[in-house]
Amino acid sequence: MSTPTPNSLTPKQLAAEKARLVADARAEGFDVVRVAAPDAIPLAPERLAAFLAEGHHGSMAWMAETAERRADPRVLWADVRSVVMLGMNYGPDQDPRALSGEPERGNISVYARNRDYHDIIKGKLKLLAGRLASRTGAEVKVFVDTAPVMEKPLAAAAGLGWQGKHTNLVSREFGSWLFLGSIFTALDLPVDAPERDHCGKCRACLDACPTNAFPAPYRIDARRCISYLTIENSGPIPREFRAAMGNRIYGCDDCLAACPWNKFARAASEMKLKPRPELERxxxxxxxxxxxxxxxxxxxxxxxxxxxxxxxxxxxxxxxxxxxxxxxxxxxxxxxxxxxxxxxxxxxxxxxxxxxxxxxxxxxxxxxxxxxxxxxxxxxxxxxxxx
Structure with a gap:
C-alpha cells in the first residue's frame, strides 16, 4: 500500500491522524497536545515590536535579529499549515520559594534541576514528527525554545492555556509548570479552540517579583528579571538587583510559584522530570x-x-x-x-x-x-x- 500524500487526506482521515498523534504524544510523556493554525497569533508582531522598541529584551540581540520569523510561523516556514503545540508538566512537589529560608543554599530554578529539557523534549518531538511524516507523507519540522518560535502565544491559541500577567503560559490543569515544544506540519489538521484568560483581577505573580520586572500586567522588562540577570546577562549583576536576588543562583520561579492556578497542578511523574537531588538545595x-x-x-x-x-x-x-x-x-x-x-x-x-x-x-x-x-x-x- 502506497503512502498517502498530504493533499489526498480527507477531513475524516486528518482528524484520525490528529487523534493518533495525540495518543502517540501522550505515550511519549506529553501531558497536553493541541493544534493551532499558523495565522492564529495576528497580534504577535505588534506586541513583539513594542517589546523590542522599549529595549525590554536587554542584551538578547537574537530576539531582534529573528523578529520577522518569530512573529509569524509562515515566515519561518512557508509551507506550514498546522502548528501542533505540546506541553510536558514539570511541576515541583513543593513551593520552590521555601528555599529562600535557607540562605546558605543555592536556589536553582525548578526547570533546570533535571536534564536539559531541550534534549528531553526535542528527541521526543523528532520521534513523533517522524512517525507522522512516515504515515502521511507530510513534511514536518520540530522546535523547542531556542528556535524563533513564539511558543507561548501559539500554545494559548491552541488552547493549552493562556498567557498570564507574568507573560508565561498558565494552564487550568498544570498551573505555570509546562515545558513547550512544537511540530510544524504541512497537514491541515483540525484546530482546537483557544483558552480564554482566567487571571481576572489577580496580580499575585506581579506582586511576587523580587525586582519589579513587570512594568504592567502582561508585560515584562527582561532587564529587571532575575532569570535574565543570572542567565542571559554576561556582565556584573547590576547593584540595584543584587540584594533582591537572595539565594537565587540560576533563574527565578517566584512569579510562576505565586500563581493560584498551581493548586490544581500536580508534581511531575517519577518517570519523566524528577529533579536531581544534588541540584535541589x-x-x-x-x-x-x-x-x-x-x-x-x-x-x-x-x-x-x-x-x-x-x-x-x-x-x-x-x-x-x-x-x-x-x-x-x-x-x-x-x-x-x-x-x-x-x-x-x-x-x-x-x-x-x-x-x-x-x-x-x-x-x-x-x-x-x-x-x-x-x-x-x-x-x-x-x-x-x-x-
Whole structure:
C-alpha cells in the first residue's frame, strides 16, 4: 500500500491522524497536545515590536535579529499549515520559594534541576514528527525554545492555556509548570479552540517579583528579571538587583510559584522530570569552590552548564553576599583572586556585605592592585576613589 500524500487526506482521515498523534504524544510523556493554525497569533508582531522598541529584551540581540520569523510561523516556514503545540508538566512537589529560608543554599530554578529539557523534549518531538511524516507523507519540522518560535502565544491559541500577567503560559490543569515544544506540519489538521484568560483581577505573580520586572500586567522588562540577570546577562549583576536576588543562583520561579492556578497542578511523574537531588538545595560553599572542570562535571547534562563556570560563580557570590553567613568568608577571600574579572567583582561585593570592616581595611590596596576597570569600580563603589 502506497503512502498517502498530504493533499489526498480527507477531513475524516486528518482528524484520525490528529487523534493518533495525540495518543502517540501522550505515550511519549506529553501531558497536553493541541493544534493551532499558523495565522492564529495576528497580534504577535505588534506586541513583539513594542517589546523590542522599549529595549525590554536587554542584551538578547537574537530576539531582534529573528523578529520577522518569530512573529509569524509562515515566515519561518512557508509551507506550514498546522502548528501542533505540546506541553510536558514539570511541576515541583513543593513551593520552590521555601528555599529562600535557607540562605546558605543555592536556589536553582525548578526547570533546570533535571536534564536539559531541550534534549528531553526535542528527541521526543523528532520521534513523533517522524512517525507522522512516515504515515502521511507530510513534511514536518520540530522546535523547542531556542528556535524563533513564539511558543507561548501559539500554545494559548491552541488552547493549552493562556498567557498570564507574568507573560508565561498558565494552564487550568498544570498551573505555570509546562515545558513547550512544537511540530510544524504541512497537514491541515483540525484546530482546537483557544483558552480564554482566567487571571481576572489577580496580580499575585506581579506582586511576587523580587525586582519589579513587570512594568504592567502582561508585560515584562527582561532587564529587571532575575532569570535574565543570572542567565542571559554576561556582565556584573547590576547593584540595584543584587540584594533582591537572595539565594537565587540560576533563574527565578517566584512569579510562576505565586500563581493560584498551581493548586490544581500536580508534581511531575517519577518517570519523566524528577529533579536531581544534588541540584535541589546545593550548598553555596561547595558551588563557590567549583573550577571550570568541576563545574562542567557537576552540571553535566544540565541547562546550567550553558552559562559557564564564571557567570555561575558570579551568581553564587551574590547569593553568598546575601547569606549573612560568616562561614562563607573563606570562599569569598579565595575568589577575590580569581582569574575572571566578573568573579572577582562579585567577590568584592560579597566581602563588603559579609565583612564590611575587612572590606575597608583592604579596599585601597586591593583597588590599586586591580587591573580590571569594572572590578576597580566595585572597590570604589562603597568608598572614595584613590589616587
Amino acid at each position: 546545593p550548598a553555596l560553599a561547595d558551588l563557590a569552590a567549583l573550577d571550570d572542570a568541576g563545574f562542567r562535571a557537576f552540571f553535566a547534562g544540565s541547562p546550567v552548564k550553558r552559562i559557564g563556570r564564571d557567570r555561575f560563580v558570579r551568581n553564587v557570590l551574590v547569593a553568598i553576599g546575601n547569606s549573612a553567613e560568616p562561614a562563607l568568608l573563606p570562599a569569598v577571600r579565595t575568589l577575590l583572586e580569581d582569574p575572571a574579572p566578573v568573579v572577582r567583582g562579585a567577590a568584592v561585593w560579597a566581602l563588603s556585605r559579609l565583612a564590611p570592616d575587612e572590606f575597608e581595611r583592604v579596599r585601597m590596596a586591593a583597588q590599586a592592585a586591580e587591573s580590571d576597570e569594572a572590578v576597580k569600580e566595585e572597590w570604589r563603589a562603597l568608598g572614595p576613589a584613590i589616587g
